[in-house]
Amino acid sequence: MLSAFGRDLQAALATRPRSISPKYFYDAEGSRLFDRICELPEYYPTRTELGILGRSAGEMAALAGPGAEIVEFGAGSLHKVRLLLQAFDAPARYVPIDISGEHLRDSAAVLRGAFAGLDVQPVVADYTQSLQLPPATGRGRRIGFFPGSTLGNFTPDEALGFLRHAADLLRGGALLLGADLVKDPHVLHAAYNDAQGVTAAFNLNLLARANRELGANFALPQFAHYAFYNAPLQRIEMHLLSRVRQSVSLAGERFAFEEGETLHTENSYKFTLDGLRGLAQRAGFRPGPVWTDPDRLFSVHWLHAPQGVSA
Template identity: 60%
Template sequence: MKPLTEQGFAADLHRALAQPTRSISPKYFYDELGSALFEQICELPEYYPTRTEFALLRQHGAEMAELIGADAQLIEYGAGALGKVRLLLAHVERPQSFVPIDISGPHLLQACAALQAEHPALKILPVVGDFTHAVALPAAPEPGAGQRVGFFPGSSVGNFTPPQALKFLAMTAEQLRGGGLLIGVDLIKDPALLHAAYNDSQGVTARFNLNLLERARREFGAQFAADGFSHSAFYNAPLRRIEMHLLSMRRQIFSLQGIDYEFDAGETLHTENSYKYSVAGFQALAERAGYRPGPVWTDAQNWFSLHWLQAPPR
């Protein structure tokens, strides 16, 4: 196969399938169907992060809004359905604008329309794009006006490896100079609880994972056996991360745009990591990225945390 220089799902999937150890970014989960399936995951009884973070935002939203301050520009990375930001907007004083960033355009624009109906006076400036790279943002508030503040809920920072997380945090520290970042971080806990969260009894997470291959079938005509792959998720304790894989159930061929890739039984395509942190460990990482760690809010069981990180001055 010739080297691929183009970007996007097809090119990255070819690159992943051509490697001895196959791995692809979890950002490709989030087409319209994948985004809808993730919203279903967030409602599952086994999936503790969403309800725990919602509870923290309800309990401490006013304290967080004080740190955000009046007339702020609020930027949400990986915005999704915009459920959690509503709990902040209930307390933030005169937000200058709200800039949600998400890779799934139709899902984002639909969510923005619903939020706009609830907040007619709020200036909503959606950005469809990959928030893991520097994207073009609207102008920041003028000096002397409100802060530019990032919001990154949902423990998505755990999808990055620690070096990737450091790079992402350093990028946001530059974008948010003079302001801060409010970020959700999942904490180290009982592996049994983690296993249940990523292997739910209704099989929604399995459908979410398998949808990556179905997306390749829909968009590029990929050919593979309908029952050829299964969902596999487990906690890798030494690396402090959940791993999600698509597991080949037998020897088979996966065909993509006329190129055949062979899978042996038991071989996998690694689709996601979800790293778990201690509070101190994450604060140390944020400090290396240029932030000054501030208040941290955790639930009574220490399952989940929300961190306020002060960005460098302008």
């Protein structure tokens, strides 16, 4: 029986144009490669957002209040949340949610060692789907944390759906949301086409994962990483481009690729401040303070969730 990854990849290969969710990047190897991307000189989002959090964590802590519970969507390596945990007043609990279970458990163990006494309850789940959080602690407000502009990986409709779901989960609390901003296309191009080829390896790892987990026979040298800024849609697009005419086998089926045909693996939408705040309002949030870097490359938003008891 095929896994969810196998079923979704099979469906993607059977349709035109071909496209698959970027959530499948994040097996253990993909998560490791993404950690390397975050350290690249061309990849400004991580260090820029860390700078914003470092300068403004005290203000964020004051908004959160004492005894807050932090719920991080797509937690990854748990680096950025450390700035919040250090600044917040006696946080009651930290709930990281991520689809990559092995990577999440390892990161959670490291975090427990760094924050003795902190209740860390990792949840291995796809946060884009309906999920159940542990019952609220009752000590403070539930604060969602969604850094890295991961919201930009969703289609506009998916982004609205995620924010509506988050607003319901966080009732009575707030969401701290990172959002990458519209900027010079040359800066964007460099960020997704780094000189060391780490982003290319990250993209191609999706095919390597299919070979490892699903018994597919993708010939990685016959595919190329292809990323560009689609200005009218205000998004980076990442594709895997077939260098030659070829066929691929998956679960007993064969799928043909023409030369130049692509598998679309990711979008990364960029936002304006007003556009993001308007989207949040449509989802039920009340926009609060927003913090940016001096060059206005990136933004972090405080979004007040609707009142009521959180789920």
